[in-house]
Every structure is written in structure tokens, then in C-alpha cells.
Amino acid sequence: MEFETDPDLPTPEQPSELELFAYLMVGDLLGPLMALVGQGRAMAQRGFDLLQTAEMLLRRVIYLKALRIELPAPASATPAGPAAARPDETTRKATKPDTPRFALIEAELADATRPKDPRPLLRPEDCPRISVMDENARPYIPPPEPEPRSVTRPDFETRYRHRAHALARAFTNLDGEAQRLARWIARQKARRAERQSPLGLPPAPDDAEKAKSDPAWPVLSDIYLLADSVLHPNTS
Numbered sequence: 001m002e003f004e005t006d007p008d009l010p011t012p013e014q015p016s017e018l019e020l021f022a023y024l025m026v027g028d029l030l031g032p033l034m035a036l037v038g039q040g041r042a043m044a045q046r047g048f049d050l051l052q053t054a055e056m057l058l059r060r061v062i063y064l065k066a067l068r069i070e071l072p073a074p075a076s077a078t079p080a081g082p083a084a085a086r087p088d089e090t091t092r093k094a095t096k097p098d099t100p101r102f103a104l105i106e107a108e109l110a111d112a113t114r115p116k117d118p119r120p121l122l123r124p125e126d127c128p129r130i131s132v133m134d135e136n137a138r139p140y141i142p143p144p145e146p147e148p149r150s151v152t153r154p155d156f157e158t159r160y161r162h163r164a165h166a167l168a169r170a171f172t173n174l175d176g177e178a179q180r181l182a183r184w185i186a187r188q189k190a191r192r193a194e195r196q197s198p199l200g201l202p203p204a205p206d207d208a209e210k211a212k213s214d215p216a217w218p219v220l221s222d223i224y225l226l227a228d229s230v231l232h233p234n235t236s
Helices: 015-035 041-067 087-095 109-113 156-172 174-190 205-213 216-231
Strands: none
Touching: 015 041, 015 156, 015 216, 041 156, 041 174, 041 216, 156 174, 205 216
């Protein structure tokens, strides 16, 4: 991928400089973004696109740091059950139940477009059954379904506030966030999971081949394009 020369913006061929530039750019954006907190829905909407860009920039800076961290393989490569909470998550929920964490994992595009089978797995009528009709025989009665929990989604202004504060905390805890992401990467590798990247989109076609030998390259390309969009916003 060819990059237009900008005297203020390092290119992906300058990885250290570009990574630092992106981190400092997020710091510059935090002030205006935090100033919109508590100013009403209209102001939160004005800042939301820029907030998302800042999140994507910082997430990629954290990813670059995580790629440089070498962790021992997890003790067990068996996927944990849904009820098995990880220690760090359990501690966080117990100590700060209302404190949202910075989202390190982006939703994959395929998650929103892939058709899903609405049926629950292994319904009784989907499975072959052999019944012995005797005096103890009785028809299958499915267990009652629990009442759905009422979940009230925070309003837009509250969601903006939560995400802005989470961004600010992650910015000041870069090493801790990189360690957290490195643990996720290690778990994905140990499980041989299909998804190995926390980013929502695969590398651009021009970067796909180079990404095989240098996983940081497409991340740097993303950072460059995101930073350039901040420096030269599309006003059309």
C-alpha cells in the first residue's frame, strides 16, 4: 500500500515514530472528548465519531505493544466453560461492578452478517430416541424456560460517558491493557481458535501477504489511515 507523504505524520515504515505519534494524538483528543461528557445528548453525538476513532487508534497501539509481549502458554488449552470466569474479570466485577472496561476486542464484520441458526442445540425432537413403554414411561416434558431478565440499556449520553472514561483509563494504563490483550492472544493461540486478531477487519488485500511475516504491518497501516483521517477530516 502506498502512503501519501505528510510532513507531520510518520509512515508505517517508521513504526516506533508512528506508534508514539498515535498515542500522543489520542492524548490530544482526550481533552475535547472529555469536555463533552455531561453536556447533553447533542454534544455527545457531535463527539461520538471522534471518540470511536480515538478508541480504534488506542486499541491498535495497545495491540502493537501486546505483540511484543511473550507470555508462557496457558496451563490448559481447553476452552473454559461460560460459567468459568477468569480471575482478573472476577476481581474487577467484585471491586468495580459499575466501571466499564476499555473494549480491546472489536466485533468482527462477519458476526453481523453471518446467518445464525435460531434453534437451540440438540432439541429433543432433533435427536433419535428409543422409548421403552412400561408403567414408568412418561412423555418428555421440557424444563420451563426462565423469565428473560429485564436489561435497561444506558441512554446515549451515558454510553458516551462510559466509553470516554474507559478510553482515558486505558490511555493511562497502557502497559496493563497490553498485558491483558497479550493474555487474550495467548489463549486464542492455545485453543487454536479461528480468530487470532482482536481487530474487526482482516488486513487490506495489499497488506495480507506482508502480514503473514509481520503481523504488526497491517496494524501500522490502520494507524496511519486513522491518524490521517484526524489530521485531514473529510468535510464533504
